[in-house]
Amino acid sequence: MIREFKEFVNRxxxxxxxxxxxxxxxxxxxxxxxxxxxxxxxxxxxxxxxDFSSLTFDIGDAAIAYGLVITTIVNFVLVAFAxxxxxxxxxxxxxxxxxxxxxxxxTEIDLLTEIRDSLRxx
Numbered sequence: 493m494i495r496e497f498k499e500f501v502n503r504x505x506x507x508x509x510x511x512x513x514x515x516x517x518x519x520x521x522x523x524x525x526x527x528x529x530x531x532x533x534x535x536x537x538x539x540x541x542x543d544f545s546s547l548t549f550d551i552g553d554a555a556i557a558y559g560l561v562i563t564t565i566v567n568f569v570l571v572a573f574a575x576x577x578x579x580x581x582x583x584x585x586x587x588x589x590x591x592x593x594x595x596x597x598x599t600e601i602d603l604l605t606e607i608r609d610s611l612r613x614x
Contacts, residue, residue, distance in 0.1 A: 523574050531570040 500506065536542035544566070547559025598606075
């Protein structure tokens with residue numbers, strides 16, 4: 493059983509997942525700061541309030557707080573948008589770096605031409 497546990501823990505996927513969870517936990521305050529400090533403030537400037545939690549309606553003695561649902565949905569959409577922008581920026585930087593690396597080395601045609609010329613000399 494100990495051997496099986498060691499094999500399980502030493503799989504690459506478990507370590508990758510652990511790193512992803514730790515990074516996500518560290519990245520969460522950054523995303524929340526952008527959402528709460530910037531994007532929700534834009535919502536506040538448009539609608540007059542930073543959240544909709546005060547929106548309710550009464551049914552008998554119960555107050556239905558539908559504003560909490562709206563605030564949570566808006567918050568989710570804003571977090572998703574912030575993450576989308578981070579991933580989009582990362583992918584464009586990665587694509588630029590890959591393009592620069594590709595431009596530095598010889599092309600496939602150049603390599604094949606060199607091999608052909610080398611074989612002719614022999």
